[in-house]
Amino acid sequence: MKGIVTVLGKDSVGIIAKICSYMSDKNVNVLDIAQTIIDGYFNMMMIVDLNGSAAPLASMASELETLGRDIGVVVRLQHEDIFNAMHRI
Amino acid sequence: MITINEANETIRMISEANLDVRTITMGINLLDCADSDCEAFCRKIYDKITRRAERLSRVGEDIAKEYGVPVINKRISVTPIAIAAAGCRKCDYAEIARALDRAADAVGVNFIGGFSALLQKGITPEDLALLDSIPPALAGTERVCSSLNLGSTRSGINVDAVNISARAIKDIASMTGDRDSVGCAKFVVFCNAVEDNPFMAGAFHGVGEGESAINVGVSGPGVVKRAIEAARGADFETLCETVKRTAFKITRVGQLVAQEASRRLGVPFGVIDLSLAPTPAIGDSIAEILREMGLEQPGAPGSTAAIAILNDNVKKGGVMASSYVGGLSGAFIPVSEDHGMIEAVRAGALTMEKLEAMTCVCSVGIDMAAIPGDTPVDTISGIILDEMAIGMINGKTTAVRIIPVAGKSVGDTAYFGGLLGEAPVMAVNGFGCSTFVRRGGRIPAPIHSFRN
Numbered sequence: 110m111k112g113i114v115t116v117l118g119k120d121s122v123g124i125i126a127k128i129c130s131y132m133s134d135k136n137v138n139v140l141d142i143a144q145t146i147i148d149g150y151f152n153m154m155m156i157v158d159l160n161g162s163a164a165p166l167a168s169m170a171s172e173l174e175t176l177g178r179d180i181g182v183v184v185r186l187q188h189e190d191i192f193n194a195m196h197r198i
Numbered sequence: 199m200i201t202i203n204e205a206n207e208t209i210r211m212i213s214e215a216n217l218d219v220r221t222i223t224m225g226i227n228l229l230d231c232a233d234s235d236c237e238a239f240c241r242k243i244y245d246k247i248t249r250r251a252e253r254l255s256r257v258g259e260d261i262a263k264e265y266g267v268p269v270i271n272k273r274i275s276v277t278p279i280a281i282a283a284a285g286c287r288k289c290d291y292a293e294i295a296r297a298l299d300r301a302a303d304a305v306g307v308n309f310i311g312g313f314s315a316l317l318q319k320g321i322t323p324e325d326l327a328l329l330d331s332i333p334p335a336l337a338g339t340e341r342v343c344s345s346l347n348l349g350s351t352r353s354g355i356n357v358d359a360v361n362i363s364a365r366a367i368k369d370i371a372s373m374t375g376d377r378d379s380v381g382c383a384k385f386v387v388f389c390n391a392v393e394d395n396p397f398m399a400g401a402f403h404g405v406g407e408g409e410s411a412i413n414v415g416v417s418g419p420g421v422v423k424r425a426i427e428a429a430r431g432a433d434f435e436t437l438c439e440t441v442k443r444t445a446f447k448i449t450r451v452g453q454l455v456a457q458e459a460s461r462r463l464g465v466p467f468g469v470i471d472l473s474l475a476p477t478p479a480i481g482d483s484i485a486e487i488l489r490e491m492g493l494e495q496p497g498a499p500g501s502t503a504a505i506a507i508l509n510d511n512v513k514k515g516g517v518m519a520s521s522y523v524g525g526l527s528g529a530f531i532p533v534s535e536d537h538g539m540i541e542a543v544r545a546g547a548l549t550m551e552k553l554e555a556m557t558c559v560c561s562v563g564i565d566m567a568a569i570p571g572d573t574p575v576d577t578i579s580g581i582i583l584d585e586m587a588i589g590m591i592n593g594k595t596t597a598v599r600i601i602p603v604a605g606k607s608v609g610d611t612a613y614f615g616g617l618l619g620e621a622p623v624m625a626v627n628g629f630g631c632s633t634f635v636r637r638g639g640r641i642p643a644p645i646h647s648f649r650n
Contacts, residue, residue, distance in 0.1 A: 115205050143202040154202040167263035185209065187266035192200040194454040195208050195447045 110159045111140070111189040112166060114173065118182025120151035127180055128155070128173070135169060136161045151182065156189065209266075215420035216482040217448060218268040219455045220475050222258050223396035225403035225411040225468060226250050228277040228312075232285035239286050240297035247274060247301035247310075250410055250465075255306040257462045261455055269455065274302060275401035275413075276312035280328040289324070291331035292338060299339035309384075311401035313344040316391070317359040318352075319640070329362050333369035336381040343384045343399035347391035349586040351593045355389065355641040360586065363387045364578035364635075368602060371571065375604030378612040382601040383534075383566060387582055389589030389596045394469045395525040400562075400597060411468030412460045413525060416452030418444075419474045420481040422508070423490050430490075437491065438511045445472065445515030453520045471525025472516035473561060474508070476536040478619040484508070484529055485538020496531075496539060496556075497548030505529060506559035526595055528561025534614060534621035535566055543622045550581075550624050558588050563597035568612045568621035571604045578602065580631035591644055 116124060125142070132139055137157050144153040159166060170186040177184030211217040231242035255272045262269040276282070276298070283289055295313055302310035313335060315325040332344050346363055349355035367382055374381035386399045393404020396413035403411070425444040429436050452470045460467035476483045485496045488504045509528045517523050531553070533539045542548035550567065557563045563585050569578075582598045589596030603612040606623050613620045 113200060113205055115209055117209075141199065145202065152202065152206070154200075154205045156199065167260060170263060170266070185266055188264045189200065190454055191265040191267060191451060192205055192208055194450040196200060196204040 110166070112157045112159050112186050113189050113192055114155040114157055115185050116151065116153040116177065116182050118151055118177070120146060120149060121181065124151060124180060124182060125153065127176065128184065131173065131176055132157060135164050211418070211421045211447070212267055215418065215424040216479060217418045217421045217451065218270050219414060219452055220417035221271040221273050221396050221415040222254070222269060222455070222459050223273040223275055223401055223413045223415070224251050224254050224463070224465060225275045225394065225407055225413060227403060227407065227409050228282040229405070231282060234285055234287045236283070236286040236289050236293065239283055240294055243276070243282070243294070244297045244301045247276065247298070248304045251305040251307065253463060257459055260462070261458050265455065267451055267455065271309070272307050273396065273398060273401065274305070274307050274310045275396070275403045276310065277403050277405065278312055278314040278316060280315035280322070280325045281405060284322070284324040289327055291328050292335045295331070295335035295339050295342045298342050302341040307341070309341050309343050309398040311343040311345065311398050312403060313342050314346060314402045316347045317356050318347050318350040319354070319356060321356070321359060329366060332366050332385065333373050333381070336370050336384050337373035343401070345385070345391065345400040345402060346387045347389070348387050348582070349389040349590050349641070351390055351590050352643060352647050354643040355583065355586045355590055357583065357635065357641060358638050360582050361579050361635060361638065364575045364582060367578055367600065368575050371602045371604050378606070378614060379571070379601050379603045380614050380618065383599065383614055383618050386597050386599040389586040390594060392525055392595055396471050397473060397475065397526060399599060407468070408466060410465045412456055412463065412465050413468040413471060414452050414456035414459070415471040415473055415475065415525065416448050417473070417475045418448040419476050419484050419487055421448055422474065423481070423483070423487045426487065426490050434507070438507060441508060441511035442515035445512040446519045449516040449519035467522065469522045469524030470516070470520040472512055472523055472527040473525065474512055474529045476530065476532065477617055478535055478537055480537060483536045483538040484531055485536050485542060489538065495545055495547035496542045497552045501552060502555050502559055505531070505556045509560040526561040530562060530565060531556060531560060532566035533624070534568065534612070534619040535617060540620065540622060543624055550626060554584060554588070557585065557596055558592065562595055563599070565597065565599045566601070566618065566621060568601045568603050568606070568623045569626045570607045570623055571602050572607070573602045573626050576630070576632040576635050577626060579635040581626070583635060593646070
């Protein structure tokens with residue numbers, strides 16, 4: 110099962126580092142990262158492999174949300190199927 | 199692989215444009231609960247509903263968290279009670295309503311639909327007993343919704359049932375008069391009622407359905423509005439294409455959620471209902487879409503065309519996105535649940551007559567419209583009869599969910615609270631129709647019903 114992590118917020122030092130170290134703690138493999146800066150706002154998307162992790166997706170999603178709040182960005186983790194359903198026929 | 203722009207588009211739909219799954223409704227067959235003893239019947243239906251739907255709320259919440267899309271309501275529809283309870287020798291329908299209410303409460307759903315009867319061609323003694331009990335049943339329960347089918351393209355319109363329904367609406371209004379007659383919000387009458395509608399108050403689990411089914415209602419007026427902002431000034435072809443593409447994306451989310459809910463609950467997937475349903479929240483309104491299309495207010499000339507375009511293109515986009523489409527599938531225009539419609543009524547732009555015209559081309563009918571508390575029963579019959587005729591002749595579902603607000607008149611506002619919103623009391627044509635509606639009997643089926 111793959112998840113998609115999106116991050117949106119004010120750019121600052123260490124955003125990717127903090128999220129990646131959380132992923133590493135949970136044994137989640139990062140497959141792909143894309144990022145842009147729009148009007149000074151940091152915008153990142155990660156595709157992650159959740160198969161190696163014992164933690165349920167929903168609990169990781171809420172922990173990432175909290176982690177994001179601490180560093181001043183909005184972090185979401187969602188099952189990739191919602192994006193596939195909407196954008197792929 | 200999904201691109202960052204695609205991911206952003208989905209997230210913006212959810213976080214900024216109120217994309218959500220409006221309801222996961224579990225249909226449950228109650229025919230096997232038949233018992234000659236009414237108490238035993240109540241016990242059986244309570245047990246069956248709570249057993250079948252035990253995990254419904256939990257599964258809905260889990261899916262919402264994992265996919266990051268809100269699932270607003272979890273609901274239950276059951277076999278029309280007039281049929282399911284027909285075997286009871288001495289039936290206390292109000293007690294059955296209370297059993298349904300307790301079951302809904304126990305599994306944490308906010309509405310349970312199916313306190314219903316199918317009367318399009320005739321009324322059985324059991325139907326009659328259920329009809330008598332509707333006002334006290336709705337006044338005495340919180341979550342139970344009641345619906346009646348009064349006509350169909352195949353059978354014509356049962357005018358006797360229309361007159362009984364109008365009386366029931368007045369009685370419900372007076373029995374819940376201390377709460378702005380809110381009981382009427384839980385009662386709807388149909389022409390061509392559908393058996394797999396997931397939306398309340400009209401959901402019931404038809405007798406042609408299986409043991410159980412998961413039906414999902416998607417929504418996203420805000421997403422459509424946001425999308426057509428990009429088509430300002432463009433011609434109708436572009437406008438229609440934009441609505442269609444957006445409806446496709448919205449429906450795909452619904453399909454995903456429905457399949458996932460069906461898998462997790464071990465209940466077959468029934469249908470996706472493509473209806474665009476507003477809520478009182480800003481940015482979740484059908485009226486805002488009509489304004490974005492270029493109308494000053496809903497109700498202005500052009501409104502019927504605008505709703506027709508919206509309705510048709512939601513279907514065109516949605517049908518390809520789902521393997522099974524059903525239910526009501528169209529745009530809802532409930533007055534009290536859409537802040538833009540409320541504003542249009544207050545501004546004098548939207549009248550009952552224009553609302554009725556708009557229901558000719560959209561689902562479902564005159565919905566959540568407040569009218570003066572002293573509106574005569576026969577006038578309510580006339581309003582219902584008009585709406586049923588639209589449905590019968592055009593081969594579509596139409597409905598009336600109207601609230602004659604006890605003690606209030608034009609200029610006042612009825613407050614229902616929560617998703618039901620508030621409604622300015624609308625003027626009703628004061629000319630009489632008593633002699634017409636009191637003819638009673640049945641209106642024969644229209645000529646185009648003879649398709650065999």
